[in-house]
Amino acid sequence: xxxxxxxxxxxxxxxxxxxxxxxxxxxxxxxxxxxxxxxxxxxxxxxxxxxxxxxxxxxxxxxxxxxxxxxxxxxxxxxxxxxxxxxxxxxxxxxxxxxxxxxxxxxxxxxxxxxxxxxxxxxxxxxxxxxxxxxxxxxxxxxxxxxxxxxxxxxxxxxxxxxxxxxxxxxxxxxxxxxxxxxxxxxxxxxxxxxxxxxxxxxxxxxxxxxxxxxxxxxxxxxxxxxxxxxxxxxxxxxxxxxxxxxxxxxxxxxxxxxxxxxxxxxxxxxxxxxxxxxxxxxxxxxxxxxxxxxxxxxxxxxxxxxxxxxxxxxxxxxxxxxxxxxxxxxxxxxxxxxxxxxxxxxxxxxxxxxxxxxxxxxxxxxxxxxxxxxxxxxxxxx
Numbered sequence: 351x352x353x354x355x356x357x358x359x360x361x362x363x364x365x366x367x368x369x370x371x372x373x374x375x376x377x378x379x380x381x382x383x384x385x386x387x388x389x390x391x392x393x394x395x396x397x398x399x400x401x402x403x404x405x406x407x408x409x410x411x412x413x414x415x416x417x418x419x420x421x422x423x424x425x426x427x428x429x430x431x432x433x434x435x436x437x438x439x440x441x442x443x444x445x446x447x448x449x450x451x452x453x454x455x456x457x458x459x460x461x462x463x464x465x466x467x468x469x470x471x472x473x474x475x476x477x478x479x480x481x482x483x484x485x486x487x488x489x490x491x492x493x494x495x496x497x498x499x500x501x502x503x504x505x506x507x508x509x510x511x512x513x514x515x516x517x518x519x520x521x522x523x524x525x526x527x528x529x530x531x532x533x534x535x536x537x538x539x540x541x542x543x544x545x546x547x548x549x550x551x552x553x554x555x556x557x558x559x560x561x562x563x564x565x566x567x568x569x570x571x572x573x574x575x576x577x578x579x580x581x582x583x584x585x586x587x588x589x590x591x592x593x594x595x596x597x598x599x600x601x602x603x604x605x606x607x608x609x610x611x612x613x614x615x616x617x618x619x620x621x622x623x624x625x626x627x628x629x630x631x632x633x634x635x636x637x638x639x640x641x642x643x644x645x646x647x648x649x650x651x652x653x654x655x656x657x658x659x660x661x662x663x664x665x666x667x668x669x670x671x672x673x674x675x676x677x678x679x680x681x682x683x684x685x686x687x688x689x690x691x692x693x694x695x696x697x698x699x700x701x702x703x704x705x706x707x708x709x710x711x712x713x714x715x716x717x718x719x720x721x722x723x724x725x726x727x728x729x730x731x732x733x
Contacts, residue, residue: 373652375576375577375581375652376577380602380603381581381650381652382601382602382603382604382647382650383603383604383628384581385583385603385604385647385650386603386604386629386632386633386647387632388519388572388574388583389583389585389642389645389647390632390633390636390638391405391636392404392405392406392519392521392572393405393406393552393638393639393642394636394637394638395637395639396408396426398426398427400427401426401427403426404552404639406482406484406521406523406572407430407482407554408424408426409424409482409483409484409485409488409521410422410423410424410482410483410485410487410488411424411431411480411481411482411483412433412481412726413431413433414488415483415488415491415492415497415726416497416498416726416727416730416731416732417730417731417732418732419498419732420492421488421491421492421497423485423488429556429557430480430554430555430556431480431556432478432479432480432525432556432565433478433479433480433481434478434479435477435479435524435668435672435673436479436481436725437668437669437672437673437675437685437702437725438672438673438674462671462674463670463674464674465669465670465671465673465674465675465676465677466670466671466674468616468617469534469591469592469617469666469670469671470534470537470538470591470617471530471534471671472530472533472534475526475527475530475533475534476526476527476530477524477525477526477568477667477671477672478524478525478526478556478565479522479523479524479525479668479672480521480522480523480524480525481520481521481522481726482520482521482522482523483518483519483520483521483726484517484518484519484520484521486514486515486517486518486519487514487518487519487520490514490515490518491514491726494510494512496512496721496727497731497732498695498731498732498733499694499695499696499727499731499732499733500695500733501695502691502695502727502731503693503694503695505691505719506691506692506693506695506719507693509719510719511720512719512720512721512722512724513722514575514722514724515575516575516576517575518574518575519572519573519574519575520572520573520574520724521570521571521572522570522571522572522668523567523569523570524567524568524569524570524665524667524668524671524672525554525556525565525566525567525568526565526566526568527563527564527565527566528544528547528548528553528564528565528566529544529564531547531551531566531568532544532547534591535547535589535591538591538618538619539619547566548566549641550566550587550588550589550644551566551567551568551587551589551641551644552566552567552639552641552642552645553565553566553567554567566587567587568586568587568590568667569584569585569586569587569590569593569648569665569666569667569668570584570585570665570668571583571584571585571665571668571682573682573686573723575722577652579652579653579654579683579687579723580683580686580723581650581651581652582650582651582652582663582682582683582686583647583649583650583651584647584648584649584650584663584664584665584682585645585646585647585648585665586645586646586648586665586666586667587644587645587646588620588621588622588623588644588645588646589619589644590666590667591617591618591619592616592617592618592666593620593646593648593666594610594611594612594613594620594648595612595613595616595617595666595677596612596616596664596676596677596678597612597649597662597663597664597677597678598610598611598612598649599620599623599646599647599648599649600647600648600649601623601646601647601649603626603628603629604625604626604628604629604647605623605624605625605626605629605646605647606624606625606626607623607624610623623646623647625643630643648663648665649663650663651663651681651682651683652683653683654681654683654684654687654708654709654710655708655709660681660684660707660708660709661681661683661707662677662678662680662681662707663680663681663682663683664676664677664679664680664681664682665680675705676705679704679705679707680705680707681706681707681708683723684706684707684708684709684710685702685705685706685725686723686724686725687710687723688701688702688706688710688714688715689720689721689722689723689724689725690715690718690719690720690721691718691719691721691727692717692718692719693717695727695731697725697727698714698715698718700714701714701715
């Protein structure tokens with residue numbers, strides 16, 4: 351796959367964090383345009399004559415890298431596997447059991463946290479997470495022995511600096527059963543049914559214990575390594591209630607309305623994110639399936655701080671709904687900036703206790719080595 355480019359759009363919040371919309375990257379290109387170029391590449395058809403998977407669905411999952419021994423690149427027809435939210439496990443660690451789309455057995459069990467209490471999402475609904483890494487990322491991690499606890503112990507002992515290549519891409523997406531999405535949206539719009547959900551979201555299937563569940567991709571973000579601190583971009587389905595809450599939505603390239611302010615009342619519909627002529631032409635030329643036009647750039651992030659103020663970026667599904675993290679305390683770059691491991695190969699979870707934003711505090715990195723913004727070693731890593 352070609353080296354991917356991504357955007358550097360920061361976020362504005364009325365209470366103080368900085369606006370960094372439409373930044374020009376060091377090579378002179380609009381950050382918003384770059385974000386959509388990456389989007390078009392990773393949502394392109396994989397080219398397999400049978401499966402309808404898109405590019406990111408063919409990449410290595412957390413299980414492929416960190417649980418299988420040895421790590422393996424998946425076959426094109428490998429079944430989709432979801433897990434509980436990694437960030438959610440940090441905030442309220444559950445038993446490490448396989449993820450199942452079973453009412454009452456989802457993570458977190460017993461319903462939503464305070465951050466999503468007004469969302470209207472079913473208390474017994476399920477949200478499953480998919481983390482994928484492209485070939486450049488997979489190859490670097492595995493070839494340097496960074497896919498096991500013992501490998502991290504050795505890396506720590508020799509003071510190895512983890513530094514992924516510039517074409518590395520990391521993807522995280524959150525899916526929910528189509529039936530749960532209908533239950534979520536129908537009280538807000540009585541015309542919502544399963545057919546409408548399939549017309550509005552990219553869908554797939556997950557099989558647990560022989561039972562297949564149709565799932566819809568509600569939101570996702572990706573990070574690309576063109577710059578030292580990576581570039582972070584967030585996308586949501588335009589039908590998601592609350593997708594622009596708290597920090598608004600900002601897209602200076604792909605949207606006709608480049609700045610959407612948050613509504614006074616949370617978890618309302620924001621309507622269509624109408625695409626610009628430039629983006630429409632880009633997606634058509636890339637052969638992107640029309641279903642992907644239903645996704646909106648929420649924003650992107652390249653700096654911890656802008657004009658002395660923390661930048662924020664959060665996804666209404668990935669953070670509040672699946673991990674109980676308020677959008678006002680969401681910063682992709684800061685959260686991942688603390689990704690590190692100690693001499694025993696354990697992750698630096700304690701640094702995330704207060705959902706930090708802004709610059710990384712060196713005091714919270716004492717005794718840890720950075721894992722180049724990847725939290726992957728935190729979950730069920732093989733010995």
